[in-house]
Amino acid sequence: MADVVFNGSAARKPVGSASVELVFDNADGKIGGAYANYSEISLKRNVARDDTSAYFINSVRCRRKDITNLFLAPVWARAATPSSSRA
Numbered sequence: 001m002a003d004v005v006f007n008g009s010a011a012r013k014p015v016g017s018a019s020v021e022l023v024f025d026n027a028d029g030k031i032g033g034a035y036a037n038y039s040e041i042s043l044k045r046n047v048a049r050d051d052t053s054a055y056f057i058n059s060v061r062c063r064r065k066d067i068t069n070l071f072l073a074p075v076w077a078r079a080a081t082p083s084s085s086r087a
Contacts, residue, residue: 005049019046033073043067 008014021044026035035041035058044056055062057070 004047017046017048019044031070031073033070035070041070043070
């Protein structure tokens, strides 16, 4: 993952980490469980040049497994399942 960290250029110095954050709208409360009361749920990953990562749900540090489990929750599975049926 170190290749996603900016190596610098002629005009700018290299940086030591990169991050990405996704924010999901949960105003309708479809995401249940521990996050049912939140109107937004943010997922963030910080990657350092030394290949270490830190994960966050709503700015609280968590494990990668916690984010995976959030996506594997039944409400996400229902949303990802096609609603059409074949005869």
